[in-house]
Amino acid sequence: MSSVSTDEVRQSIATTENVVSLEQIIIDAGKIACELFDQREAFLVDEKSPGQFVSEADRRIETFLRTQLKQRFGDRPVVGEELGGKYDGDGWVIDPIDGTSNFLCGLPLWSISIAYMEQGEPVLGAVYAPLIDTLAAACIGQGIRKDRTPFTRNDSRNPVPTFSVGENTIWQRENILRTLEQLRGDGFEIVRLRSASLSLAMAGLGQLDGFVERHLKIWDIAAGWLLCLEGGLKVNVEEHRGHERSIWTGVGEA
Template sequence: MTNDMNAERLKLAVDLARRGGDLALDYFRRRDALVVETKRHVTDLVSEADREVETLIRDALEKTFPEDAILGEEHGLSEGSSGFTWVLDPIDGTAPYLNGLPGWCVSIGARDGDGPVLGVIYAPILDELFVACRGQGATLNGEPIRALDGDLRAGLLGIGANDRVASDRVGRMLTELMDAGVGWMRYGSGALMLAWVAAGRLVGYAEPRMNAWDCMAGYVLILEAGGRILPFPDGPGLTLPAPVLGASAGAYDELRDICDFGSAPDW
């Protein structure tokens, strides 16, 4: 994939993140009228806003780059032939979104044969646009960002969890982190917390089961900001939930060891 092609894709992704964010924000302001459905679990919700924002993004990607594959939370996987796969979450943080909270964003990521390649995360309520492309660094509203220096206690840790993992196992993970002197928080959008790792607002983020559309854009941001990530599965595994972990370089090893996401069937 040429640098010119990646530059074209990144430009489009930035435009679509803003356009998708504007549409989501319009729905957000009249959210009491939204049609909302439960998917897999009572806390796993989807609204017409999620679907409409993803449709807007997918239609533009399919028109401009018809040979690219697209994986989205609401409309699944469409195959491609270019070796480039877009990975989309139209509204990450649907529960905060539907409850009138600011912790949600539009996330547009992508990967190629070498792994995560570009990521754009736009938080409309905060008016913050995070952008990264392989080899080009990461920015927030056009200004360079870097992950924190220091170890796991250099800042707050972001945590995510859901019903795919036993509550007692999540509790043990939090106990082990707190026993290690780690302060942690949860904000509602895993994608946004990954972006905050890249921006140096969090020292890391960990979630035992997460989807590719929640993490792909944030992974590019973290890598380009000097951090480290736990690789997400490729191939058929791209469509399945997997452990997600990203952190500053100085915190990564300890966080990986404490979380120990590879210790199946414990997780």
């Protein structure tokens, strides 16, 4: 991939051409991730916090993504879940494996997530779950893409209305249970994929009717946030102290 200047990136980041480039980068990262998935038992695993794991696979994929993004889009700010960086509302945000526990257990429900932020909002992004062959991408104002082609989301509910609900140790259990009760009262079946990025991508593509989780990091939601917006869903993002965010997306009001 050829390099471009920072000035060119500033002028052209949210374009269809750049979506196509981002799709290729994330597909290439997915190939590496699948190779690492087959070797997962050999990796050292650290526990970041209760129930939150990071493996050497996360670090390798994020390093690859940082290199490719710099080569294609120039020297821009980057923050990633594993290698850090400073996030001030502009630049790339990366989650190399969202759903690391699924990955380490041999489950296919994990994804790679990349987004470019401008003034705190996503303008370019992609989510790729290679083991279930799901690729979604978008740039602001140009609609959602599925498997590298333009895609139109069905506005109606699924035959079995289904909402994905995330779960983490910061979101208090009683509040999670209250959310589940409300959604079931509204007629939704509930699934938990243990990957916010993948849940949001599936909502944007119409495979789910919505997603909700509180107290996430920006890399968990950035690309999926954009995919849901460009898929035509309502999205409500709330910022908390410590740069945590809560997200709700669906066809109606939160």
